[in-house]
Amino acid sequence: MSDYIVRATAKQAQIRAFAITSKELVETARQKHNTSPVVTAALGRLLSAGAMMGSMLKADTDILTLQLKGDGPMHGLTVTADAKARVKGYADVPDVLLPPNAKGKLDVGGAIGNGILSVIKDMGLKEPYCGQTVLQTGEIAEDLTYYFATSEQVPSSVGLGVLMNKDNTVRQAGGFIVQLMPFAEEETIEQLEQNLSRVSSVTAMLEEGKTPEGILEVLFEGMDLEIVDTMPASFYCNCSKERVEKAIISVGKKEITEMIREEKPIEVNCHFCNTAYTFTPQELKELLKKCTK
Numbered sequence: 467m468s469d470y471i472v473r474a475t476a477k478q479a480q481i482r483a484f485a486i487t488s489k490e491l492v493e494t495a496r497q498k499h500n501t502s503p504v505v506t507a508a509l510g511r512l513l514s515a516g517a518m519m520g521s522m523l524k525a526d527t528d529i530l531t532l533q534l535k536g537d538g539p540m541h542g543l544t545v546t547a548d549a550k551a552r553v554k555g556y557a558d559v560p561d562v563l564l565p566p567n568a569k570g571k572l573d574v575g576g577a578i579g580n581g582i583l584s585v586i587k588d589m590g591l592k593e594p595y596c597g598q599t600v601l602q603t604g605e606i607a608e609d610l611t612y613y614f615a616t617s618e619q620v621p622s623s624v625g626l627g628v629l630m631n632k633d634n635t636v637r638q639a640g641g642f643i644v645q646l647m648p649f650a651e652e653e654t655i656e657q658l659e660q661n662l663s664r665v666s667s668v669t670a671m672l673e674e675g676k677t678p679e680g681i682l683e684v685l686f687e688g689m690d691l692e693i694v695d696t697m698p699a700s701f702y703c704n705c706s707k708e709r710v711e712k713a714i715i716s717v718g719k720k721e722i723t724e725m726i727r728e729e730k731p732i733e734v735n736c737h738f739c740n741t742a743y744t745f746t747p748q749e750l751k752e753l754l755k756k757c758t759k
């Protein structure tokens with residue numbers, strides 16, 4: 467089964483909701499970056515949230531970036547998503563190993579540590595929108611819940627989960643985002659809180675075989691759930707040799723001349739998907755001609 471997002475409303479549109487199954491895209495990220503289990507969990511949670519938040523973007527050309535920077539051993543996580551729920555991302559340190567946390571789970575919060583969550587939305591305007599909040603737990607779902615409440619003033623509930631197989635491949639991944647509209651009634655809020663308090667974790671629901679639709683049915687039991695639409699989600703990077711060439715040209719004549727002097731091919735890796743691009747000294751000489759600085 468491929469990854470997809472379900473968008474829905476409940477209680478006559480007083481609530482909007484998103485749910486995703488993202489096992490394939492998280493496993494793709496794991497393979498590309500060869501991440502350790504705790505980093506797979508962290509990156510997988512942020513990729514899952516990024517895909518859902520990407521699907522909230524209005525225009526096809528809008529780009530969302532989620533970035534966590536912390537004082538933990540993973541240093542940082544970056545995820546970029548478009549309106550078609552195509553996501554890519556990376557961890558600054560992909561091979562962090564940590565003992566399990568007090569609950570016996572992968573210590574995502576410990577890997578990130580104390581720090582900042584930045585949400586950047588590039589909607590083709592002069593200045594991109596940028597919201598920043600202090601990390602609450604570093605477990606990502608709580609941090610996004612806090613971001614939505616304080617930075618966007620939208621009371622939300624975010625659930626994210628990644629479960630690993632014994633061989634450290636991805637067994638389950640997914641999540642949900644539930645948001646209250648400004649006109650939500652007190653009774654609706656109370657019922658939602660009750661429902662949320664009854665749900666087990668996202669990974670437990672996925673392990674029971676629940677689809678994103680099934681997860682939303684649990685969250686909105688007795689609350690007039692209406693599925694709006696579904697859309698595929700995927701790991702996708704738009705890098706190319708041409709784009710990397712432009713990046714090399716931008717570093718300037720001096721650096722490129724030094725690379726040529728080494729007389730051996732250089733390799734440039736895309737941060738987001740880890741694809742390696744090789745440039746021979748001859749190719750570098752061609753790029754040098756295109757340099758203006």
Ligand SMILES: [Zn+2]
Nearest residue numbers: 703705736739
């Ligand atoms: Zn790439």
